[in-house]
Amino acid sequence: MSYYLQLLLNGVIAGSVYALFAVGLTLVYGVFRFINFAHAELISWGAYLTLMFSSPPVSWPLCLAVIPAVLLTAFIGFSQDWFIYRPLRRGSPITLLIASIGLSYMLRNVLRLIWGSDLMTFSLPLARGFEFSGYYVTGIQLLMLAAALLFLMILYLLLTKSLMGKSLRATADNLELAAIMGVSMPKVSAVVWTLASVFAAAGGILLALDTNLEPMMGVANLIKAFAAVLLGGAGNVWGALLGGLFIGIAENLGVAFFSPGYKDFVSFAVIFLLLLFRPRGIFGLLTGVR
Amino acid sequence: MKKSLGIIICVFLLCAGPLSAAEVKVGSNTPLSGKLSVYGEGFQQAMLLALEEVNAEGGIKGSPMQIVFEDNNSTAAGAVSAIQKLITVDKLPLLFGPAASSNFLAVCPIAQQNKTILIAAESAAAEISKCGSFVFRVFPSDALQGIGVAELTQTLKYDQVVLTYINNDWGVGLAEIFKKKFTAAGGKILDEFAHDEGKTDYRSEVLRIRKSNAKAVVNLTYIKEGATVLKQAYETGLKVQWLMGSASKSPKLVELAGEAAEGVIGTYPTFSQETPQYKAFKAAWEKKYPDKKIPVFGEYNYDMVKLTAKALRMAKSMAPEDLRKAMIEAGKGYMGVTGDKTFDENGDVGAVYGCWTVKQQAIQDYK
Amino acid sequence: MLRIQNVTKAFGALMAVHGVSLEIGDTGVTGLVGPNGSGKSTLFHLITGFYRLDQGDIFFGPHSIGRLPPHEISRLGLIRSFQHTRPLPFMTVIDNLIAAAPGQTGELIWPLFLKPARVRREENNLHEKARGILRLLDLLPLADELAGRLSYGQQKLMELGRILMAGPRMILLDEPTAGINPTLIRRLVEVLHRLCEQGIQIFLIEHNMPLVAKLCQHVFVMDSGELIFSGTPKQAREEPRVIEAYLGRENHAA
């Protein structure tokens, strides 16, 4: 029994990282209705920039290095929108998708140009996990879980309590209508991109702390993050969290029953089935004919 | 529009055209992008180091040697495109092959049919031996290593192990040979599973190892995956003897896994680090790339280029048959950084299998 | 011809249509009126299968259509329009019409390759038929224009043409005259009369009361999801409940 509980615990923690990636995606998807492939690159850039500020010649302590790294990532996210997505917004979502793929290529290769393709690490001292009556959790894992919860909590409050959050949700409901109602689009998109970048960077930094850095680190997690978005219902922040957790738990529990070579298969199969039986996501609503 | 088109065409002609007779060119089909690029960069640096030395020694019969690098995207299709380009556009008679065995297997019939020499510095699959007379490799076949790991496991008196391997051509190929040899000798495999390439979270796999209560785990994997597994096993306090293969023998593993890598034992096609060749190589490397550790298989790539240069100097002409003979001739008794490079009838080299271990955060020979 | 029996549809707590029963014979043009939000369009969606019934049943001729998907209902000859125009803007007007024709052999993959002559013949016939309809609608000069370039009124007419291409026995029109100019309304009325003469039944939602009075032999009035009146337009104008439904709503709004 404890075996399964430990698997569950692993799943929850893995899922909370997917959720951090998914939240940014779901905001962008909710408001602009396209899949931002370059979101993966915000994840890696967040991690690499932190590495840059925490290693020579800057050599700031990690908690300080995070600040400029996240700011710069937000700047990248914001310029993505300003220079590329905004001019394309009137086009079809597929055009935006391809443009974001191109952008993803560019950003990833700039990263490789600067830091190379080799693995990097923050070289933190190695720590044994904490043991709670037979269950193991590491500090960083706890940090990941806490960060995911904290960030989502803040986001939730921001979305429901502030005026900005309300206009953001209005935009997610209906872009044109929101524009007519006097929601300032530049403002909304600035907020969306800032939030998306901050979440991506935070997720990337945590992931890098837990394991290591490489240029593909973002892309490797993108499909699952996006599946979490759809599972939760587009634009739904709590949905993204639950979707992420769901995928994390499914794939880790799957290890008990299948070959770990099928680890991804389990999570994909769950996504597939869930899509068929809850076609609009866990929280999605069906819309009627107009 | 027309003007810019003209410029583009000119540019293409310029860079495709200048086959200046003054240079001796060979090609390299290297994974510079895609999932193997983590390794490809190191291979390339080792090759460039060797190249620099060759040219410092006067090049090939007075002309400088040059390597034309083609990226293969780490895919079979990319490797095929790259080799077609190297053979027919650059018209190079001698090529260094792609890294992964699967990619190598995709291109070797093309080289064989074009009578182009193809040399592998790190592709280990046993099947490569069957590729043909124009295919050589300076790296020993997996068949030898699988047996090596099984023997190591038995000498250490572990007759019950968990076997896990990276789910790619290298891991699966090696695992199968290991399993055959190990079970034939009476060993028992408690649990066997593949783990995915490129994941960041292997905690559940580690848990499965823990559940089997094995004392030893044979983990045939790459650096990144290996480091992550070791680290995450360490975090949960799992105490087992890790037995690993050659692909994870890298200072990078120790750098990434830290203390968790302590005590790992692995096999690898060995070569003495006491030879003058190795010491010279190490010194040269540290001089050229002061802040870079020697990459995995870097020594083989270095040897490959040096040996090729020797063969080119010996060759009567650049005709395929002459080059092939020169390769065999150059290999005979050639002592490189990685030992004896005498080719057998399959174009394979033999190997001495040694063991490595991690002690005090450094990779050492295990005795 | 169309018989609706005790049809009910709810969206959550909102009763959009509640226990509506009505019957339309071969009476020509029938109107469906009622204040906004009274459930008229929902009833149309229910009849044509776009919404699923909660309760009750609908019969078209001898067929029970209450549980059929929209395309099967359409194939029985019950064709509808939508409240807003829905042209296929990147197709020409004539293609818009031809696409609406039912039972085209060329829409099946095998005959497309095995019986090309038949497909070609059918296409030619459809082309002729479409031109005929466009002539009737006075749209023939615009046949090769992209549908997106037509005015709103012309698009409405084209949509009527599209419905005619489908070979209807009964037409459901959702506010056919909304937003078009009087000249085009006159043309539309003309066409509707012609269709009645050909024996095609018309059932329409309309807010323009004088037009309803002029056009319809019979009207049904709905309010808050329920049918409150059935009779001639003249009777409807005198019926207190109908007046109350309209005025009450207006007072409330004011």
Add this chain to the structure above:
Amino acid sequence: MDYLLHVMILALIYSVFAMSLNLELGYAGLYNFGHVAFFGIGAYVSALLSHAGVPVSAAMICALAAAGITGALLAVPALRVSGDYFGIATLVFAEMFRLVCLNERWLTKGPMGLPGIPRPAWIAPGVEGMPAYLLFAFLAAVGTFVFIRRLTGSPFGRALKVIREDEHMAQAFGKNILLFKVKAIVAGSVLAGWAGTLWAHYISYISPADFTLTETILVLLCVVLGGRGTNWGPVVGAIAVVFFGEAVRFLPIPPALTRYVAPLQGIIYGGILVVIMMKMPNGMIPEHRRKNT
């Protein structure tokens, strides 16, 4: 010029692949992000059967059938969801297919892949066979083009476009949209399988690594770049993508910078994609440039 032949064969195979995706994406408006699965099924079935001793031509036909049947089996449940959800369902399906190929080693040899896939009997193996294979691929591409043009220029294609533009309208006019979409997917899958067999017998080696999301993105690119919803679009797009992908090899990068070659190529590749999408959002051959305008 074997290299040129090789690039041309690749371009032709990709045109077939792109045309098949265009049938779904361009004409039926179905965002199939798992199209590579059918390419893979075609390749694997054809390769496995010909390894088992079935004549290559028969193996190819079986492969097409297998791709078509799988397409139908996927389409019926996956069409319950629409738009991006359909996209993600198909994407996930393709990954599941790849993982099965990777893990069922008794059948597919897993990551080791299947080497030595034979060519049709009348084409010589290896380099000598390249002109003949080029001809074969050319005929295959022309055949596919003619087939698709007939399909899309017909009432069937017209109905697909109606469905793409307005599903409710199509239903109101008696079109069984589910059936039409299933047919489009089956036809698209068969043709993708066709491209897959052409690929497998040409490259002569396949492994699960050939059928990843990257491949789907590449073919998506061919379609969108060329112009979705047009007959020539995917062909032009495929040729452009393949030739461009090869052309970056010839960029004049000084030897001193060889370490930077791959990232630089990647940056240029990505940059050009972005620029093209910004300047020509509907592709090189936009669909809605009709007569009388």
